[in-house]
Structure formats: C-alpha cells, structure tokens
Amino acid sequence: MSKKTLVFSLTILLMIGVIATGAVAQRRTVSVLGIWGGGERDAFMKMLEPFEAATGIKVEFTGTRDLPAVLTTRVAAGNPPDISVLPNPGQMEEFARIGELVDLGTFMDVNKLQSDYAKTWLDLGSYKGKLYAIFISADLKSLVWYNPKAFSEAGYKVPETWDELIALSDKIVSDGKAPWCIGLESGAASGWPGTDWIEDIMLRTAGPEVYDRWVNHEIPWTDPQVKHAWRLFGQIACNEKYVYGGTAAELTANFGDAPDALFTTPPSAYMHRQATFIKSFILKHNPDLVPGIDFSFFPFPPIDPEYDTPALGAADMFVMFNDTPEAEALMRYLATPGAQEIWVAEIGKLSANRRVSLGAYPDELTRKAAQILANAKIFRFDGSDLMPAPVGSGSFWTGILDYVGGEDLDTVLKMIEESAVEAYGR
C-alpha cells in the first residue's frame, strides 16, 4: 500500500468515525439552559444523576445569569435549547404566544399532574388552555428573618400585626439601633427586592382580588390602593432611622449581603424581609450558624385583619422548545417527586409537587416554610413576575429605586403607569 492510499483511507476512516459519533451524540443528549451556577448548579446536576444513569441520556447544561438575553437570541436564531428555565410566567406567555413552546399535554399524563400539583401551579404554567411549563420548586416570599438570640437578649417580641411591627421598629430606634436591613442592589435586576414588599403589602391591604386586578393592570398604578401600599413600604424603606445605613446603604447593598447585618456583634439590624432562598446566602456568609437557632423567620404580619396572612411566592419553571424523545423523558423526570426531593434537599427550596414529603427538607426551618406555603388560605404568585417585562422587570424595579432614592411618589407611579399603558395595551 502506498503512503498516499494509507493517508487517504485513514482520513476516510476518521471521517466516518466523526460522523458516527456525531449522530450518536445527537440522539442521546438533551440541552438545558438555566440560570444556576455554583452550589445551585451542583444541586441541579445531582438531581440529574439518576436520570442520566437510568436512561443513558446526557444532559448538557448551560447556566447564565442573563438568561432572557441568551434565550431571546437563541430562539430568534432558530437554535433554542431543548429545555429551558424561564424567569417568570410572563416570559412563558410571550414564547407560547409566538408558538415556540411544546404543549406538554401531548406527552405527559395530565391527570397525574393534576393530582400532584396544586391548581395554582398548573394555571400558572398554562396559556390558552394548554400546559407549557412545569414547576420544580418554589420560594415563599412573605418572611421576615431575624436572629432569635439577639431578639431575646434585647427583650424584643416577634410582632404579630403590622402595628406591632411598627411599634417594635420604633422601640429599636429608641434603643439607638436600626430595626431593618434592606438591600436593593442586584446587578441588572436592581430594585426587585422592593417589588416583593409592595406585593406583600398589596395582598394584605387590598386583598387578593384587587391584587389580581392590579397585576393585570385593570386598576392603574395611580390608584389610591396602590399608592397606599407604596406609602406603607416607604414608611419603613424610606425611613433613614429604620434602615441600617439609611437609604444610601439600602440602594447600594447587594440583596445577598444585606442580611449579614443581623449577625454582627452587636447586631447592626434586627429584621430582614426576604424569601426562603436567602437561607443559602446566610449560610454561605456565616457557615457556623444553625438554622432555626441562630436565625429564624416569622411570617410577614397581616395588616388588614380581613385578609389574614397571605403567602406570596415565586417558582422555578421549565419549558420545552424542541420536541425530542430525550427532552420528553427529562421533562417527565423533572415533574416527579423523586427528582424534586433531591433538588430541595440540596438547596433548601420548597417543592411544588404535593407528593414530596416534608422529610425531604434539610431542616426544621425549611419544613416550617413548606407548611406555611401549604396551609396558606391565600396564595399569590410574585406579581412583578406576571407583569409584562417593561413593567415587571423594568419600570417597577426602577420605580422602587427612584422612590427610595427620594423621588416624589406621584411622579414615580405616573412613570410606571405610562410604561404599563403601553406594555399591556399591545
């Protein structure tokens, strides 16, 4: 055999090999786009291990914090991931409306989903009667985190009403200390922690029905009920004496760093309103703390007794862009209690699946949050996540920053209303 023929046949062999592996790889993988990195990514990969072992399908996970930008580009280019996390139901509606999403009812057992999931979750994952998204975990937002030891040392009692909350705040101020620590900075999403406050207050002062109308923009932002909620938020957040470091610190502190003020000696602040996920931030910054003993939470107290203590929440949702057998298998797996038990145990989030047992949660504190979520008479999804992006992840966020920064409330609400009129009226 001459040298030339040898090289030629080797090249051909190599090419066949490449094409063959390419074809096999194409059949046996599913691409997933998500927002997770670090510990959350590890937890997600751990959840996928049993799936990969059982099916032999390889999951190619890409994590990005700027998911909307990446996803928009990939969908527009005709190259979407097989499965993607979406930041909110609003985005799901956008993609469902232009026909990019796969109807999950075509391959999943809807009856089983209906028994496994509360109606709220299925409704939130549906658009025009078709199911497009499943939820793998949820966060309870209506919580105020505090340091029980610091509370008992100073003789403070957990407040059970809004008036008690304000009275306690005043008492802490008169003791020469700051009652609250708040952090509104969050990179490109700065301002969102404030939107959760407004939503929680709206639920407690105006009730769930008005809340829904507000989210759907059936009442304007300049409505007295909306304005009232902002005023109550401002009573705490715009009060230089109430917030540790004043509004300047509030606007510049990262939301993940803000609770650190609870654990300094002596405490720089005493209360921090934030969702369940903040537990992982607290533990990362202070690894020695024991959940339930060194830090705990109480429900954000009721304001109008008529509406009791409603629960505000958010969730992690998955949608499917490409209908492949591998993607179908993964979607079915993600909806199972088995998968979600691994995920919540690793990360301390709450499961959306009813069949996930309380025993799966890593500690008493998370179990307590899961019970509050399960027992809440009124539950509403994070309103800013349901609003169209120009409002829910635009003017609402900047409005919070402007208001806390000292802008006149009427001007702020008028600006949000202007963007809402356009965004909803399309």
Added chain:
Amino acid sequence: MHTKQSTPWLYLGPGLAILTFFLIYPSINTIYLSFFGRNSENFVGTSNYIYAFTNRTMLTALRNNILWVVVFTPLTVFLGLILAVMLDRVEYETTVKFIIFMPMAISFVGASVIWKFVYAYRPALASQIGLLNALRGILHLSPTPWLIKRPWINNFCLIAVGVWVWTGFCMVILSASYKGLPRQLLEAARIDGATEWGIFWKIILPLMMPTVTVLITTQVINVLKVFDIVYVMTNGNFGTEVIANRMYKEMFNFRNFGRASAIAVILLLLILPMLLVNLRRFRKQGAR
C-alpha cells in the same frame, strides 16, 4: 501589463460579499424594523422614534451620552497628549507608559468590577471596603455613596473609569506621533529663544493635529457606544442611563424589537458624521 476590466472586482468580491452580508444587510434590516412594532408585525410609522425623543429615561440617556462625549473625549486626548510630551523627557518613560497603558489590557467588564470596589459604600459605622471611602475615613469624612449620587457625581464616577481605561491608548498613539516630529524644528525654535510653552502650542500641537483629530473622532465613536461600564456598575439606574444600554434593555429584557432598532438607528446616525470626518481625512492624506 494589461489588466482585464473584471480583475479588480474579482479581488474586491469576497470582501464586498462579506460586507454586504454582515454589515449592509443588517443595517438596512434594522432601519426597516425600526418602523415596526415590538414583534416586527405591525407598521407603526415613526412612533418608535417619537418614543426615543420623548421618553424620560431616553432623554436622560441622550443627555448622558452628550456628557460622556463632552467630558470623556477631551479628557482622554488631553491627558494622553500631556503624558506623551512630558514622558518623552523622563528617564523611566517605558515603565510609566507601561503602567498607564495597562488598563487597556483589561476588559471593560473587568475594569468596571474593579472600580465598583473602589466606589463601594458601607454604612458609616461599618468598616469601608471601598478605596475612596476608606480614604475619606482616614480624613475623618463620612462615606459617600458615589454611584447613587445623582445627577452629576455618579456620572462623573463612571466617566472616570472610561478615562482610566482609554488614556493609555491615546498616550501611546500620540507618543508615537510626537516621536516622529522633526527634532531640528524644535531645536531651531529653542535656539531662536522660543519658550517651551510657545513651542508646544505653536509647533508641536499644529504638527500633531492630524493624529489628534483622528484620535478625537475615534474617541467620540467609542464613547457614543459606551455600554459595558454603565451596564456593570449601575445598569443605567440613578440617572446614569446611556443609549446603548437602553437599546440592550429594549431588545433583550423587554423584547421590543421596534424600539431597540430605532435606538440603534439613532446611535448609527450620531456616529455617522464622525465616520465621514475620518473618511475625509483619509482621502486628503491619500491625495497628498
């Protein structure tokens, strides 16, 4: 040698094809889309442009872009010029130039993260982790939240980052031009009794003018497109919005293709005169 009429086109062909595909077609398509609604489905006339020139945030963005052009451009070119001329006379020129040029090697995102730490703010009683506020602490001054002080301080803080990155670039270009000046001319002027100040203004600067003009136009183009620094450090909040960041938000966060396209076209129109100035200079130089 005889050249066929088609030969130049043959050589130009690939380049032209690439240009058409990657530059001309997208530009025309962007202009086209800017007259349509958010999903590029409905024709909306000039309403995207009306929005761009009436919306409050957009007006802030336009104002800030003007501020960037007016402050950033002269500052980088002027500092670069001073450094180029002054450093020529010192022994350790290379070392100093190397240090000043270094920020150029860092990505803008990297530079912005570094400066975010420099400007970091902690409440008065906590220990300051930001360089500037730590310095203020040494002088017994209360810390300042630099990045949220509107309307001027935070904008100037952002512009300072840009100047930090780009001054080295200007310095290197101007230094090369300065070293190319005929030395006899400067010596003759000195012998004739001209002051150093006079030499700088009447001989050095006029001779370096072509380079300075090219630099100014390049810097104006650079600064009109400013995005990274603002996106990383404030994301346009607290009155620091700029045009490019607004375009990014409309496109990727709000999925409003019409508005994003209109803002892109406005940016293109702002940059176009600068390109023409540069082009004319090149043509003049070619004719000489």
